[in-house]
Amino acid sequence: MLRGLLPGTTPLRTSRDFRLLWLSGFVTSFGTVLTLLAIPVQIKELTGSPLAVGLMGTVELVPMIVFGLYGGALADAIDRRLMVLFTEIALGLLSVGLLLNVLLDRPLLWPLYVAVGAAAAVGGLQGPAMTAIIPRLVPPEQMTEALALNSLRANTSAIGGTAVAGVLISVLGLRAAYLIDVVTFAVSALLIFWVRPQPVGEHASPPSLRAMSEGVRYALSRPLLVGSYLVDLVATALALPFALFAFLASDIGAPWVLGLMFSATAAGGLIAAATSGWSSRIRRHGIAMLVAAALWGVAMIGVGLSPWWWLTLVMLAFGGAANFVADLFRGTLWNHVVPDRLRGRLAGIEMLVGSAGPQLGDLRAGLFGGLFGIRRAVWTGGLASVAGIGLVAAGARSLVRYEYRREESPTPAN
Known part of the structure; x- marks a missing residue:
C-alpha cells in the first residue's frame, strides 16, 4: 500500500536527459532561493524602506510577461536544450554581477533592481523552453510522474531551501549567499550541457508576432x-x-x-x-x-x-x-x-x-x-x-x- 503512494521514479531511472535536467533544477533551486532572500535583505539594509523592497514585484512582472510570450515563440524555433543552457548561463552571470556589487565598499542600490528585472526577463525566456522540453525527454505515460517529481523538487526547495538559506545569510552574510548562487549556476549549466540536443522540427516557425x-x-x-x-x-x-x-x-x-x-x-x-x-x-x-x-x-x-x-x-x-x-x-x-x-x-x-x-x-x-x-x-x-x-x-x-x-x-x- 505504501509503495502505491510513493511518487513514481521511472522517469529518473529510465531517462538520462530527464535525470540530468532534474538534478540541474535541484542544484540551482537552492542557489536561487538564497538570492531571492538575499536581495530583499540587501535592499532593506541599503534603504530601510518597505516600499523599496516591495518595488521588486513591480520590476519583475512586466519583463516576465513580455519575455515569457516571446520565449515561447523562441522555444518553438530553436533547440530547446540550447535555450535552457544559454538562459541558465545568463542567470549565472547576473548572480556574478550581484556578487561584484556586494563586494564594493559601498554597494549600490540600482544594480539590485536591474538584476531583478533582468532575471525576470531571462526567466521568462527560459520558462517555456523548460516546460516544452519535458515531453521530449519522457514518454507520455510517464508525464504525470515526471511532473510530480518536478513539483516534489520545487516544494522541497521552498521549505528546506528557504530555511537553510535564511540561516546561511544570517551566519555567513550576503557575499557568501551570492557566491554560492554563482557556484550552483555553474554546476547546473554543466548538467544541462550534458543533455542531448533537442532540435526543432522541420516545420518550425521563426519567432515573430505572427x-x-x-x-x-x-x-x-x-x-x-x-x-x-x-x-x-x-x-x-x-x-x-x-x-x-x-x-x-x-x-x-x-x-x-x-x-x-x-x-x-x-x-x-x-x-x-x-x-x-x-x-x-x-x-x-x-x-x-x-x-x-x-x-x-x-x-x-x-x-x-x-x-x-x-x-x-x-x-x-x-x-x-x-x-x-x-x-x-x-x-x-x-x-x-x-x-x-x-x-x-x-x-x-x-x-x-x-x-x-x-x-x-x-x-x-x-x-x-x-x-x-x-x-x-x-x-x-x-x-x-x-x-x-x-x-x-x-x-x-x-x-x-x-x-x-x-x-x-x-x-x-x-
Missing part, C-alpha cells in the same frame, strides 16, 4: 485548454489569500505564526507530491483538476472561518495539497494535448496565466480585506472560487469529458 499569435489562436480554439486556464485563474484570482496573511495572523491572536502560514501551503504540496504514486493511474485529468481546484476553494473557506492558528495551518496545508493535484493534472493534460511544434508558445501563455492569477488574487484580497474585513475576504474568496469552478465545469464540457488515451498523445518522447 508565430505568437498562432499560439494564441490555437489556445483559444481549444475549449479544453481554455477551460484549464480558467480553472487556474478562478482559483488564484478569487481565493489566493497570501496578501492578507500578516493581518490574519494578528486576527487569530498568533502573529508569530506568520512564517508558518507562508510555508504551510508548500508543506501541503510537498506531502501531496511525496504521496503521488496514485496519480499516474488517473485518466480523467479534467475532472481531477476541477475537483482539486474546488477543494482549494474549500480549504480557503476553512482558513477564513478558522478561530485557531493550528486549524488555519492545517487548512493551508490541505489547500497546498489540493493546489499541487490541480497543477499536476493541468500540466499532464497540457502536455498530452498540445502538439510539439506549439509547446513553447503555449507554455508562454501558461506562464502569462500563471503570473496574472496571483497578481489579481493579491489585488482582490487587499481590496476586499479593506472593505469587508480580513476573515470575510478570505472565506468569501474561497466560496467564490468554488462557485467559479462549478461554472467552469458547467461551461467547459470537454474538460469534464476528457479522458487520456495513449494514442491521443501528439508527440512521443525522442
